Amino acid sequence: MFERVLIVEDHESVSNSVKQALNDLGVDNPEHVSYCDYALSWIKKAIVTPQPYDLLITDLSFEEDQTVQQITDGVALIRAVREVQPDLKILVFTAEGRLEVIRPLIEKLGINAYVRKARRDTQELKAAFEAIANGRNYFPLQMKRSERNGHSFNFSTYDITIIRLLAEGKKQKDIPQCLQDNKITPSSLSSLEKRLNQIKDEFSFTTNEQLIAYCKDFKII
């Protein structure tokens, strides 16, 4: 069982519930912060004590408020934590359900469990906790769902760059200049047009507007 657990969650209502669940599981006094920066500093402090944290439960998205933060989301927090305490077990508890977001966390940052905020999340939370305590990881098959919802198409960073420029109001004919300024190739108007057409073909989109709408809906940009 775990001795020292840190919960990083900005909704008090959720963190309360997580604390309660941990209590039910025999964790005495889970600690809680609602800002990523504090979480990292607490972890750093604890690591040089006889009792560092052995489990981190964190959300991914945090709302900005007047308290300015260096680290503004859970992904950055996890990345930073992995630098200072690579063996810390990490459970991600978030409403985020997109495979494209979660998969890198599993593969690149080696998180140990993922629980989606949903109708039975507390039960899942407990199951994930048990799994980690027994040296296993916990990645529910529910994620398959996201997979079929998901798009087979993979947007490259190049694609995202040009789509983002469009969404910012750049005219198509002005984008080549932007690309050159940022040393991005291909930069010609022709290549741009061709690539945009490929993407739109892929989805049977007729206009750029439709593409932008899609990308916003699925948080591609």
Next chain:
Amino acid sequence: MFERVLIVEDHESVSNSVKQALNDLGVDNPEHVSYCDYALSWIKKAIVTPQPYDLLITDLSFEEDQTVQQITDGVALIRAVREVQPDLKILVFTAEGRLEVIRPLIEKLGINAYVRKARRDTQELKAAFEAIANGRNYFPLQMKRSERNGHSFNFSTYDITIIRLLAEGKKQKDIPQCLQDNKITPSSLSSLEKRLNQIKDEFSFTTNEQLIAYCKDFKII
């Protein structure tokens, strides 16, 4: 104090916390459902018993799953509830922070309290509860924040219609036909262009793409 409270919330972690908060406040056994349809039917049933509900705490957004529902969001639920039990006290507990969404609930549907899911939400929840119990309403000034974030511009239903058509991939030149088919005026291409230009001017947008991105970001469409 309230005798019978119904919590409508699809995240178990949140509903647990709300239950706990109600317990702290002396409400014995708050009831809980995670689907809007069930909520309405429970309320309908209770209203013909000696002990109908006297407080409803509901979220606004609910995730769809395999359980198909007639009522898919909290706004529709509240509207339906107001039909069958107009005097029921309603507390909206949601992550939704846009004034354009909340204000109609207050003005048109007469909800009694609004608490935003955030860093101190449980405390706010209790404050809201106390307020309603004492015959007052609870609408925190925090909403002012949303106001200054907010945009003075009001999109008409006409605006939204044409923007939506664009986002669906309709070409500008084909939209007049759509408008005529749906008996929407003005329908001419000129009027369409003029209106789009007005909107874009208002925001200093340069392209339709940028307008679509904006509307998606702020859930106008």
Next chain:
DNA sequence: CTTTTCTTTACGGGAAACCGTAAGACGAAT
């Protein structure tokens, strides 16, 4: 019934986007 004013529509020139084709650049393999 006029006049005024506002809204909607029609039109036309210029800019941008769309789309196919062809030429050029580059790397890999022979």
Next chain:
DNA sequence: ATTCGTCTTACGGTTTCCCGTAAAGAAAAG
């Protein structure tokens, strides 16, 4: 070095969009 294939760029014709102006229509005022 040559060939081949791929990726990038250049160019031109067509369509669509953009934008200003003017005419037509409708509603309110005189």
